[in-house]
Amino acid sequence: MAALTQQFxxxxxxxxxxxxxxMMNYVDYRAIFEGFFARLWTENSGRLLWMTHxxxxxxxxxxxxxxxxxxxSYYGVKKAAEPxxxxxxxxxYEVAVINTTRDDRxxxxxxxxxxxxxxQVLATxxxxxxxxxxxATTLARLDLAPHLAKHGVVLVVLTxxxxxxxxxxxxxxxxxxDEASYQKLDTLTPQPVRITATATREADETVITxxxxxxxxxxxxxxxxTLVDDKGARILPAFYSDNYVSLLPGEKRQIIIRCRADAxxxxxxxxxxxxxxxxxxxxxx
Numbered sequence: 001m002a003a004l005t006q007q008f009x010x011x012x013x014x015x016x017x018x019x020x021x022x023m024m025n026y027v028d029y030r031a032i033f034e035g036f037f038a039r040l041w042t043e044n045s046g047r048l049l050w051m052t053h054x055x056x057x058x059x060x061x062x063x064x065x066x067x068x069x070x071x072x073s074y075y076g077v078k079k080a081a082e083p084x085x086x087x088x089x090x091x092x093y094e095v096a097v098i099n100t101t102r103d104d105r106x107x108x109x110x111x112x113x114x115x116x117x118x119x120q121v122l123a124t125x126x127x128x129x130x131x132x133x134x135x136a137t138t139l140a141r142l143d144l145a146p147h148l149a150k151h152g153v154v155l156v157v158l159t160x161x162x163x164x165x166x167x168x169x170x171x172x173x174x175x176x177x178d179e180a181s182y183q184k185l186d187t188l189t190p191q192p193v194r195i196t197a198t199a200t201r202e203a204d205e206t207v208i209t210x211x212x213x214x215x216x217x218x219x220x221x222x223x224x225x226t227l228v229d230d231k232g233a234r235i236l237p238a239f240y241s242d243n244y245v246s247l248l249p250g251e252k253r254q255i256i257i258r259c260r261a262d263a264x265x266x267x268x269x270x271x272x273x274x275x276x277x278x279x280x281x282x283x284x285x
Contacts, residue, residue: 003179026244033047084131085098085099088171111161204262214252237259268281
């Protein structure tokens with residue numbers, strides 16, 4: 001609670017507390033595993049979580065709960081554990097590409113962007129690299145000091161592409177000059193994120209394809225999708241290909257949601273986020 005208050009300010013309501021707790025969860029759990037991968041097979045050979053779910057509902061130290069819901073921590077771990085992954089080493093701001101597969105990957109391109117909260121591109125760097133199998137490939141560090149000194153908080157957006165320019169991995173960080181500087185994130189204006197959703201039947205599952213599009217003028221952070229029935233109750237279990245996603249203006253993202261075919265006669269997808277205007281759409285057949 002002390003760390004949450006220092007970073008984001010005192011919670012003003014239960015909803016505000018949950019919003020801030022999930023923001024911390026995503027960053028904390030991603031860092032646990034990215035810290036491991038940054039020193040893969042040199043200092044680190046494994047990572048063990050002592051608790052994936054507690055015996056009672058909690059907003060920390062869990063990735064999922066007895067009601068089959070998942071928190072932002074789950075998606076932070078999922079992001080960090082991508083088989084081919086681009087990441088920022090937070091102690092020194094080195095960029096690294098992690099390949100935990102058994103296949104070498106060549107002709108990759110890693111793009112690093114430093115962006116202000118009002119969407120100004122402050123710096124861009126492009127690295128061309130090969131990523132040997134089962135290894136961390138470390139690139140040069142980003143010089144964030146002058147940007148943090150001037151802006152307090154910046155976004156670091158990393159994108160890894162293959163030889164055909166297809167995106168393999170994308171990773172967004174909000175990085176502050178100190179703990180209290182993260183309170184500047186609360187100055188972000190709520191952004192309109194357009195969402196469309198279509199539903200299809202596959203065997204005994206309903207598969208919903210949701211398309212997100214940041215139509216605003218600023219980054220939209222931690223956009224959270226929630227599947228509900230026609231009465232507004234959450235549909236659980238539901239499995240999302242990604243969640244708590246961050247988008248730059250004009251950026252689009254596709255998310256696949258799966259649930260039991262008999263979970264509901266009608267499904268809707270609710271969208272909210274750190275600075276996302278809430279919206280709800282029907283998943284059309």
